[in-house]
Amino acid sequence: MQTYISTTPFGRRTMTLGQIASQATARAMPEEAIANKWHVFQHIREARELLGATDRSLAILNALLSFHRETELAATGELIVWPSNEQLIARANGISPATLRRHLAILVECGLIIRRDSPNGKRFARRSRAGEIEQAYGFDLSPIVARAAEFRDMAEAVQLEKKAFRAARERLTLLRRDIIKMIDAGIEEGVPGNWGKVLQSYQTVISRLPRTASRQLIEDICVDLHGLHSEIHDALETFAKTQNISANESHFERHIQNSKPDSISESKQSSRNKKEASGSVAEIDNVRSLPKRDLPLSIVLDACPNVRDVAQTGEIRHWRDFLAAAELIRTMLGVSPSAWAEAGEAMGEVQAAIALAAIYQRADQINTAGGYLRSLTDKAREGKFSTWPMVMALLRARLDASKPRQMPENTRSESGSGLEVSGSLLKSLRKRKL
Template sequence: MQTHISTTPFGRRTMTLGQIANQARARAMPKEAVANKWHVFQHIREARELLGATDRSLAILNALLSFHRETELSAEGELIVWPSNEQLIARANGISPATLRRHLAVLVECGLIIRRDSPNGKRFARRSRAGEIEQAYGFDLSPIVARAAEFRDLAEAAQAEKRAFRVARERLTLLRRDIVKMIDAGIEEGVPGNWGRVLQTYQAVISRLPRTASRQFIEDICAELHELHAEIRDALESFTKTQNLNANESHFERHIQNSKPDSISESENGFRKKKEASGSVAETDNVRSLPKRDLPLSIVLDACPDMREAAQAREIRQWRDFLAAAELVRTMLGVSPSAWQEAREAMGEVQAAIALAAIYQRAEQINSAGGYLRSLTDKAREGKFSTWPMVMALLRARLDEGKHRQTPENVISEPGPLLEVSDSLLNSLRKRKL
């Protein structure tokens, strides 16, 4: 017969009110309470985040449960196990003694076990002459029985939270995919609207999404994206209602609005056969005489300063930043995704981005940016195109604008940052007619 069950832990370990509450809950459980220890352990494992338990602590709890011979734990039975540290370490996959002590403390703090320490801190059981246990010192598994229903409810709540989180992530993925493809469809089909602003709004929302986000934060982002999704969808649906759609998609004729009678649409096949307007960025007849080295990023930015403004707060320090700005400029110019893809395939990503930057710099002089890019793409396929003439023409134009000022021979002064040009490049600009 047990004389006294210890309440406080042995040694320097402190006592907390939470431990007192867990002990009181264990004493108050009904005498007929019974629980399958492995079923309860499964519930604890599923609800470990809500309980504050760790993977290592659960491994130790699993080892402690294995020291109890019965699968069904009863309130009327003996619920104290007294394995040594060596035995626990062996059954917990060989963890270190320090790790064992630390995670045993976690199990106590979470209310999953109760310490029943002996006067000297040893774990053992005293038996009667008949072999029955009179007094045991070790770890009390009473919370496994007393809180079995609570653990089951927590496991169900954890599963519901996981499902809600998975649904929120799926919704976010679908909204992002729909918005991006609808924006591309709006540009491709010539739907009137400020698609550059729409894309900027979308990127502003997505940029606030961290690498790891809570379910509530993801749902808040989804709510904002849903409003943007509805706005884009309504614009596309309103546009389709105004068109005379053919039931056969293969005979669908795309409507392209153009306020300039003389402008050239990128969908017109005749564009590639027509002569470029006088406001074109550059001629490409002297491709073979151009240098065989790549254009430095600094020269491209000096020739196309509007790219810095298009990048907004982001600085363009390397080609990766330049390519990201080109994607934004594409939507501002209304260049379709198909035209942009063909240009990148024919020229390469960097050269296509430079060509697009030059078009953006002279956007006011070009009627159809998409059509002009397609024309340059055709020339690139034939090996008759290089971005050197375009960039050099823009630099030469800036040089001509600065001639009326009194500046050093190798400096072009304009509002904003100074454009420094080397002597060799300056002579090349003056001699070469691009």
């Protein structure tokens, strides 16, 4: 008896070119082709994103494969299974009939199975008197055998892509960590350089990174970060070598100076006489009388709260965030790059940023921010400038403007602004005001 193999689906389901291509691939597979259905299913599961399959559709495919008794599927064997919807639902963890139909269609569109529908759409098999299957209507598993090598290659490609993606993310994490810590080291150690601009460049690169990024985008960002990393590392390494050379030279000079102790005292006395003659000794002593420790970041932010509005992240937790905000303030105030570079060279990067933040806080009272910064830079070169008085004056102005109500002696706070000042600092401010 001659049998006919259907090529079109039953009912309103339409035929697509993809289905025709899947059927052609199944017909073209060699007769000796054989595949382990569970090994192929593992490859399909790994490559499901490339195939367009979903988790639910793979659960249904797993159920379909379980209806075939053999583990090794051969091209010459019977590859059609005909389970009912009730049986499929039971083996697919109890999904709804509508979900079953939708995901069966996905398996067909992905070319993982082929529909072999009967004239009335029912699934069944017709057997001979000897018990052999003469005609079966259901789902053809031929693509599992015909495309086994293709699925394996796709799974390997996915694994390689995952490995490359993981390596790219690791590289990105290491570069970000190294750059941030090297910038912190440069700021803390007083390494010459425009660290505010470096931070702004870093933030510009990182801002291109979305929450979920492709491997290509991550690698492109890594290339930009690697260039920035090399520049920062070279600057720190050069400064470290310079410091070592200076330390060796100063050690050698101390031996020479110790051989002529009189010349040292004479030099100091002469220098002191010149300062007294010029009338600058009072100003220098006034600067020296200020605290020797650096200004805490919290006090600077209390004195210059407007800086927080400029920060790109909306908050300032470290000095590097403060320097990045200062770089933005420079452009907003119209301070030239040369004036900013000279201020950083004379005062130090952090002190110049504090001075600029103080200028920004009083922007309505200063006509030319660049000129004012240059005057402060000239004073800093002569040793007559410190950021302590500027910050203390701003704090005192905020305290005077707030008019705090009576509170315990050890603490005063500014209503609504969150400004808290210790008793000792408050006494210091009052003393300077008097």
